Amino acid sequence: MYDGDIASVLITEQQINDKVTELAKQIDDDYRDVHGDLLLVGVLKGAVMFMTDFARALPRPAQLEFMAVSSYGSSTSSSGVVRILKDLDRDIADRHVVIVEDIIDSGLTLSWLLKNLESRNPASLEVCTLLRKPDAVQVDVPVRYVGFDIPNEFVVGYGLDYAERYRDLPYIGTLDPKVYTSGI
Numbered sequence: 001m002y003d004g005d006i007a008s009v010l011i012t013e014q015q016i017n018d019k020v021t022e023l024a025k026q027i028d029d030d031y032r033d034v035h036g037d038l039l040l041v042g043v044l045k046g047a048v049m050f051m052t053d054f055a056r057a058l059p060r061p062a063q064l065e066f067m068a069v070s071s072y073g074s075s076t077s078s079s080g081v082v083r084i085l086k087d088l089d090r091d092i093a094d095r096h097v098v099i100v101e102d103i104i105d106s107g108l109t110l111s112w113l114l115k116n117l118e119s120r121n122p123a124s125l126e127v128c129t130l131l132r133k134p135d136a137v138q139v140d141v142p143v144r145y146v147g148f149d150i151p152n153e154f155v156v157g158y159g160l161d162y163a164e165r166y167r168d169l170p171y172i173g174t175l176d177p178k179v180y181t182s183g184i
């Protein structure tokens with residue numbers, strides 16, 4: 001699949017599975033005093049694989065909501081402008097909300113999203129991200145749950161795309177630079 005496009009595998013399918021289970025257990029434990037269903041807000045499209053695996057690994061009931069925002073388009077760097085492509089279908093007031101993200105890179109998407117969701121008055125709001133890059137640590141965004149801190153390289157797979165491709169890979173890898181330069 002995608003012969004020659006992947007330069008290296010950064011995180012294997014097994015490592016992802018183990019981390020998803022670990023994060024789900026940790027969140028289940030941290031929310032033990034919270035009654036009622038958690039509300040997971042997945043950020044489309046990148047978080048879709050993580051969201052569905054995470055929800056199934058979570059030993060307690062959770063409801064799934066999705067938001068679509070985009071700041072990258074077909075580029076490997078953030079435009080800095082976050083657009084809502086699809087908003088939540090429901091009110092999140094008084095709900096215990098966990099934002100489920102695939103990656104925090106510049107942190108721009110998340111810092112915008114946190115402000116946006118906080119203004120809707122949830123009972124609590126936390127972030128669970130599978131991946132985090134070094135730049136994100138500079139931005140003042142409180143992220144309670146992080147799967148992997150990764151180097152500052154553009155990664156694809158397990159939901160993450162380059163120009164809408166590679167989301168369907170079961171692992172996370174880096175792209176061969178020829179992919180950026182040759183065009184698709």
Ligand SMILES: O=P(O)(O)OC[C@H]1O[C@H](OP(=O)(O)OP(=O)(O)O)[C@H](O)[C@@H]1O
Nearest residue numbers: 044045046070071072105106107108109
């Ligand atoms: O921390 P940041 O620099 O803001 O980057 C992180 C965001 O960028 C990606 O989304 P993208 O805009 O590519 O949309 P997609 O999920 O549909 O691919 C990714 O899925 C995160 O949501």
Ligand code: HPA
Nearest residue numbers: 105153154155156160161
């Ligand atoms: O490294 C990345 N890969 C794919 N999408 C992304 N969005 C922000 N950073 C990345």
Ligand SMILES: [Mg+2]
Nearest residue numbers: 046072073161
């Ligand atoms: Mg993308």
